[in-house]
Amino acid sequence: MELHHLTLEDLAEYLRKKEVTSREITEHYLSRIDAHDEEINSYVTVLNDEAIRRADEMDAALSRGEDRGPLHGVPIGLKDIFCTGGILTTCGSRILSNFVPPYDSTVYRKLSDAGTVLLGKQNMDEFAMGSSTETSYFGAARNPWDRGRIPGGSSGGSAAAVASGLCAAAVGTDTGGSIRQPASLCGAVGVKPTYGRVSRFGMIAFASSLDQAGPITKTVKDAAILLEAIAGYDPKDSTSVDVGVPPYREWCGRDLSGTRVGIPKEYFVGGIQPEVDREVRNAIAALERLGCEIVEVSLPHTDYALACYYIVAPAEASSNLARYDGVRYGYRSEGYSDLIGMYRQTRADGFGVEVKRRIMLGTYALSAGYYDAFYGKALRVRTLIKRDFLEAFNAVDVLVTPTSPTTAFRLGEKTEDPLTMYLSDVFTIPTNLAGLPGISLPCGRDEESLPVGVQIIGKHFREEDLIKVASALESVLGAFGVAGESGAREES
Amino acid sequence: MEFEAVIGLEVHAQLKTDSKIFCACSTAFGRQANSNTCPVCTGMPGVLPVLNRKVVDFALKAALATGSTVRRESIFARKNYFYPDLPKGYQISQYELPIAEGGFVEIDTKGGRKRINLTRIHMEEDAGKLLHEAEFEQSHFSLVDFNRTAVPLLEIVSEPEIRSPEEGGAYLRMLRDILVYLDICDGNMEEGSFRCDANVSVRPRGQSAFGTKTELKNMNSFRNVEKALEYEIGRQIGAIEEGGQVIQETRLWDVAAEKTVSMRTKEEAHDYRYFPDPDLVPLEIDEGWIEKIRESIPELPLAKRDRFQREYNIPAYDSEVLCQSRALADFFEAAVAVHGNAKAISNLLMTEVLRELNKDRVDITETKLTPSHIAGIVKATDEGVISGKIGKEIFQIVYQTGDDPVKIIEEKGLRQVSDEAAIEKIAQKVIDAHPGEATTYREGKKGVLGFFVGQVMRETKGKANPALVNEILKRLLEP
Numbered sequence: 001m002e003l004h005h006l007t008l009e010d011l012a013e014y015l016r017k018k019e020v021t022s023r024e025i026t027e028h029y030l031s032r033i034d035a036h037d038e039e040i041n042s043y044v045t046v047l048n049d050e051a052i053r054r055a056d057e058m059d060a061a062l063s064r065g066e067d068r069g070p071l072h073g074v075p076i077g078l079k080d081i082f083c084t085g086g087i088l089t090t091c092g093s094r095i096l097s098n099f100v101p102p103y104d105s106t107v108y109r110k111l112s113d114a115g116t117v118l119l120g121k122q123n124m125d126e127f128a129m130g131s132s133t134e135t136s137y138f139g140a141a142r143n144p145w146d147r148g149r150i151p152g153g154s155s156g157g158s159a160a161a162v163a164s165g166l167c168a169a170a171v172g173t174d175t176g177g178s179i180r181q182p183a184s185l186c187g188a189v190g191v192k193p194t195y196g197r198v199s200r201f202g203m204i205a206f207a208s209s210l211d212q213a214g215p216i217t218k219t220v221k222d223a224a225i226l227l228e229a230i231a232g233y234d235p236k237d238s239t240s241v242d243v244g245v246p247p248y249r250e251w252c253g254r255d256l257s258g259t260r261v262g263i264p265k266e267y268f269v270g271g272i273q274p275e276v277d278r279e280v281r282n283a284i285a286a287l288e289r290l291g292c293e294i295v296e297v298s299l300p301h302t303d304y305a306l307a308c309y310y311i312v313a314p315a316e317a318s319s320n321l322a323r324y325d326g327v328r329y330g331y332r333s334e335g336y337s338d339l340i341g342m343y344r345q346t347r348a349d350g351f352g353v354e355v356k357r358r359i360m361l362g363t364y365a366l367s368a369g370y371y372d373a374f375y376g377k378a379l380r381v382r383t384l385i386k387r388d389f390l391e392a393f394n395a396v397d398v399l400v401t402p403t404s405p406t407t408a409f410r411l412g413e414k415t416e417d418p419l420t421m422y423l424s425d426v427f428t429i430p431t432n433l434a435g436l437p438g439i440s441l442p443c444g445r446d447e448e449s450l451p452v453g454v455q456i457i458g459k460h461f462r463e464e465d466l467i468k469v470a471s472a473l474e475s476v477l478g479a480f481g482v483a484g485e486s487g488a489r490e491e492s
Numbered sequence: 493m494e495f496e497a498v499i500g501l502e503v504h505a506q507l508k509t510d511s512k513i514f515c516a517c518s519t520a521f522g523r524q525a526n527s528n529t530c531p532v533c534t535g536m537p538g539v540l541p542v543l544n545r546k547v548v549d550f551a552l553k554a555a556l557a558t559g560s561t562v563r564r565e566s567i568f569a570r571k572n573y574f575y576p577d578l579p580k581g582y583q584i585s586q587y588e589l590p591i592a593e594g595g596f597v598e599i600d601t602k603g604g605r606k607r608i609n610l611t612r613i614h615m616e617e618d619a620g621k622l623l624h625e626a627e628f629e630q631s632h633f634s635l636v637d638f639n640r641t642a643v644p645l646l647e648i649v650s651e652p653e654i655r656s657p658e659e660g661g662a663y664l665r666m667l668r669d670i671l672v673y674l675d676i677c678d679g680n681m682e683e684g685s686f687r688c689d690a691n692v693s694v695r696p697r698g699q700s701a702f703g704t705k706t707e708l709k710n711m712n713s714f715r716n717v718e719k720a721l722e723y724e725i726g727r728q729i730g731a732i733e734e735g736g737q738v739i740q741e742t743r744l745w746d747v748a749a750e751k752t753v754s755m756r757t758k759e760e761a762h763d764y765r766y767f768p769d770p771d772l773v774p775l776e777i778d779e780g781w782i783e784k785i786r787e788s789i790p791e792l793p794l795a796k797r798d799r800f801q802r803e804y805n806i807p808a809y810d811s812e813v814l815c816q817s818r819a820l821a822d823f824f825e826a827a828v829a830v831h832g833n834a835k836a837i838s839n840l841l842m843t844e845v846l847r848e849l850n851k852d853r854v855d856i857t858e859t860k861l862t863p864s865h866i867a868g869i870v871k872a873t874d875e876g877v878i879s880g881k882i883g884k885e886i887f888q889i890v891y892q893t894g895d896d897p898v899k900i901i902e903e904k905g906l907r908q909v910s911d912e913a914a915i916e917k918i919a920q921k922v923i924d925a926h927p928g929e930a931t932t933y934r935e936g937k938k939g940v941l942g943f944f945v946g947q948v949m950r951e952t953k954g955k956a957n958p959a960l961v962n963e964i965l966k967r968l969l970e971p
Contacts, residue, residue, distance in 0.1 A: 083538045096537065103531045105538060202538040209770035237540050238772050316770055319570050322581020323535045327636065339634075343574055366572070366765035375767060 105202025123157030177428025184453025
């Protein structure tokens, strides 16, 4: 079996048995990136030399008996939204196209402490605003299963890299579905943890009250391993919560008997691609066979989630992105004659169309005289949406829904119609608004063999429930594996 | 028509914490530009604020000392605007739910004691500073210093209950004294650690509706605030009396020209797009926290003044001067505890001591003086060991050297001469040397006595007991 098909658990075992070195694994991935990423475009920055150096260090440490745990020596990728000290961090934007942060995000620091080898920084929608990775200043990433299609977004580079064997695992971020939707569209596993579970320090903010980092991996167990490494309270993030991190791995392979699974009826209405509906229902049937009790539940305010999100997220973004003014770092346009001119030209040239659209939406929503009608009302709706979930969780342990209403769409298919694009996240957005954890895992394929994802939503700080249910489901449905050079599935 | 001024003051007090409000950077003043900075206070991508607990402690002190109501849950908001000294493009402040509301500051006015109510007290971060190569208009570029960025501020807003520039000055001074007593702000207006903006309007006396207000900025001393208010009230009344009207605008105090000038009108005002900062969780304050802070609050200036008058029987003026500084007031009390002549101790402190402190620009705790030094000087005077004049000389030596006054009296032989025979001998010698003056006295011009006293004191190098000198001279000069 080739190295890029191995799970994190396998890699850990082989490294310790000395059957393979971190350097060999790292070189293997780097050579694959070199060979295939021109087409996939999943990386903005590849750290060829640094990764080899780091792999050697990790090999040396391991042979000294210094074992940092299951991720020791494992090459991973990071969405280019995480600040990495001394390493270019662009957030997919021209305005940060020359930004080298002087400090590390907590997620990167934790991954470094866990012994991972960073292969590079992965492509994404600009400032995580998009569902297709097409808004990236560095060009669209491609879906490994059909390179004429998008990989989803905004963590599209990370999902595409995992699904095409260009990293052992990756960490992305999810504001309205940006981990789960691309994981679903690429046949990978993606976890959006509870808001407050993973530190946001050093993760470039899009919408602060919604953003969370989480793993994108080949298998559920890999996701559990990676989540365990990055989760936990961080005194540098006031919104991170001091709740102990359970050993998520141990929740894999458990019996599901008696687990109550809620099916929100509002998530199975018009607009869903028939194959998505079919495959998700099959997954639900599989859960029933695994001993789950299936219960229909209602989340009555679901219809308002998208509208609510497109007030809250742009409002926060309009403020978060004000710092990109060309004064202290990043890109600054030439040819200005005064301060306002410098701001205007820098921001006009430095931001792409989608980012500007959202800054304008958000600025409008917060303006004097409009605040109550837009932002204020959105906050009230958000409370209702959260309440829906909490009530549903009185009756069930987890909820199961499609991750995205469709499988991967074609490049350029929705770029002219932002509203259609926004609908791609209609099933993932409510989870972010409620701060709940969600996982997406592959559950089948459509007529064109494109992956279909199923989403499992859990209670606050109960990621272990997601791991348990997803792991059991994966054991009967099978992991999706890594895409071959042609986009055809490589048997593993 | 008679007009009445309506003034509300907004004070920004820089808090004396060691570190900034949302990061661990030092707040030390005067360091090299941008040396007190980190990714958090320079607004790098991805950084997050973490609230400094000490800032909340200080805000609670101010709130409790002014009788304000502390909100059990308050929130931070973002005030959005673009300016190069504001690295995030927004200032973290409090807007809808500030840490404290209500409360009051009492001031003494010509009409007696008056209570100025407070609207609110809230916490926020300071902005940075722009530096220019030349005068702003001529500069080709600006440099930004972020050392001051995110230094904690308290904004304290009064109700529009101030009716004159004098009341405004009294309010500001009292508020400053309170914050300095609480040891949370150094109260220095010139250095900008205590800043004031004013909202001013006028209305015909008797009218309850407010007139159109202007906002005054850039007043960097108590005196300037009073002058600016005076000017602005006059300007507004003039405008109305000439048949014009007051325009709602922000005006700057031009120190050199001694007038206010328009900066921007309401139409040009910012829309700050306030909203709750999603990076900070609501601040919850429990009873225990409030109690702990309440216990740490010292006696406040006004209460101390009243007590000094009552307890030490000193005039209102003395108690006000002594209570301007908590250290001076403590010093006074400690000295009185050693020797009970409060008025004499007060006199020495208000004249000799304060003159030296002002000259050297130091606080009394930074000198070699101790309360028992001052008590010792006054006691020696009261007991007739030295004269008041010698007492002042001894004070100078004590102030310079820190030596004990009793030791100085002995070592320098400054003990007052109270030996009647000795004084009489000198007095007779003086009278004999000035027969003309003696005759003048005997002819009824008693004022000449002072001349003789002066001569005797000169002969004895000031050590003769003045009361005794008087008595002996009078006896010898009688025909």
